[in-house]
Each structure stands twice: as C-alpha cells, then as structure tokens.
Amino acid sequence: MNRIILGDNMNVLPTLPDSFARLIYIDPPFNTGKKQKRDRFKAIADEIKGKRTGFGGKSYRTESVESGSYGDSYDDFLGFLMPRIEASLHSLTADGSLFVHLDWREAHHVKVALDELLGRDRFMNEIIWAYDYGGRSKSKWSAKHDTILWYTMNPDEYVFNFDEMDRIPYMAPGLVTKEKAARGKTPTDVWWHTIVPTNGKEKTGYPTQKPLGVLNRIIKVHTSEGDCVLDFFAGSGTTGEAAASNGREFVLIDDNPEAVEVMKTRLGKFIPTIEDDANRKALADNEGRTVKHSR
Ligand SMILES: C[S@@+](CC[C@H](N)C(=O)[O-])C[C@H]1O[C@@H](n2cnc3c(N)ncnc32)[C@H](O)[C@@H]1O
Secondary structure (H helix, E strand, O other): OEEEEEHHHHHHHHHHOOOOEEEEEEEOOOOOOOEEOOEEEEEEEEOOOOEEEEEHHEEEEEEEOOOOOOOHHHHHHHHHHHHHHHHHHHEEEEEEEEEEEEEOOHHHHHHHHHHHHOOOOOOEEEEEOOOOOOOOOOOOOOEEEEEEEEEEEOOOOOOHHHHOOOOOOOOOOHOOOOEEEEEHEEEOOOEOOOOOOOOOOOOOOOOOOOOOHHHHHHHHHOOOOOEEEEEEEOOOOOOHHHHHHOEEEEEEEEEEEEHHHHHHHHHHEEEEEEEEHHHHHHHHHHHOOOOOOOO
C-alpha cells in the first residue's frame, strides 16, 4: 500500500482510512520567520454535524477557509499545525504512536498544545536529537539540537521494541567489560547523530532532509514488520525510505511538487502509484479494501 500523495495535508488527511498507521511521524516546516502561503481547509470539532469520528470519539468536519498567507507568529503556527495533527489521528491504530519533530522555536508551544489535545498521560518522551555541524555563535550558546515529541494513543499498550534499538558506543569503554564495550549500550532520550552528510549518498538535495539513522531508529522501535507509517509533511521521503528498507509500508503526503519529484526518484521502486489531490477519494475508497495490519 505504499503511497505518495501530492496535496495539502489538511485536504488529504480526512479522506484517509481509519486506523491504518501504527506510527505517524511528522517534521513540519519550522517557524522560520518567513511568510507561508498555506491554509485552505480547517478541521472543526463538531459534535452534531461532524461526518468523521476522530480520536476519542470526537467528530469533526473540514471547512474551507479563505486562502492566504499565514503569518509567522507562534499562534499562527499552532493554528496551522494543530488542526492537521487532529485530522490525522483517526488514521492511527489504537496502540499507535505520534512523533512530532520540532526545533527550539516551537517545541514548547506544541508540547502544551499536544498535552491539551491528547492528555498529558499520553506523552511519553521528549527526545533531543543533538548534532554538531556548522558555525558557532559568539553571542549565545549555539543551537545544535532538535526536539522530537513522542505521544502514544494508549499508554498501557503501545509498540516499544527494545531489542530493535541500535547500540551506541560507551563514552568510557574502559570502565566496562570488553564484551559490553564491543556490544555498545542502548540510547537514552538524547540522540547524538550527524546531520545528513553533505556529500554522502543519502543526500537528495531537498532542503531540511532528516537523517535516515534517526528515522530508522524510530521506525524499528515503534512499529513491527508489515506495519504502515504515515508522514504528512514528507519532504524528500526519509520516512518512506526508512519504512520500506525495514519491511514497513508508508503513506507520504506533501503539497510541494518538487518534494514529490524527489520522492518518486528516491522511492520509485516501492510505489505502485503516485496520487494527487484529485485521486484522493479513489485512494480512500480503495484503502478500505487493501489496508492490512500486522500486529
Ligand atoms: C521540514 S520539511 C520535511 C522534511 C522531511 N522530514 C525530510 O526528511 O525530507 C516539511 C515539508 O512539509 C511540506 N508541507 C508544508 N505544508 C504542507 C501542507 N499543508 N501539506 C502538505 N505538505 C506540506 C513542505 O513542502 C516540506 O516538504
């Protein structure tokens, strides 16, 4: 069922089938100070009129709003992001996980909004991805980390494949046995990992591409073979490559035709069809028959 869908995720998400993804990973555009031309649809909680039952039995409808640019204030960013996250939750399995990749500009605002949306008891980890690349500020501590928030739909039942974790070197290998040092240790919630190497073969040229190592770790630990992963800010398709190369399936959405071109090249061998907005209904109808879960 691997899919790449070109379209505004606010438009596409409500049309996806229920409960097909064990994991949602998103890496939305950060609040970078640029004006963004985005919102065209809005998910509105609606007890009576809502056609789709979302997370926690809440129903909602999508309503067209005036097209235009959204300003770069924090409020606007949440106004952009949160309805999209809410519109995606119906696609998660009851034991599914949501990973939201952010940076220092937005992490705290989104954490509070997600606690409100999902409840604090569904919050599992704040993962810090630390890297070390590029120049150093001489006027403040250089920001060299991203924040990845993990929420689970059910804190009593979720996927956490401890044995699937990649091992990392001990900081002081001389203090442990040779066997332990050779095996390495399991990572904590602070992940040291290089950015995508500029000249490495992983590099697609798409801006903001995230490293495969980070996505491999998330997907191996938080899904099982045969599960499906949804990424609705898919960019160059890192999530898709990590999913497919680990025996998982993917549904990727991006509204930028350039991103879809990059994904076609990168993931072509795994994809039966490239969908666009016009085909999304067919996709939704079709998925009902083709989606399989492996537990
Ligand atoms: C930070 S990038 C994702 C990078 C990706 N994680 C990777 O490794 O390549 C964010 C992506 O979200 C897409 N995007 C922004 N707004 C969107 C929307 N409303 N619907 C779908 N995609 C959107 C952008 O086109 C961009 O490709």
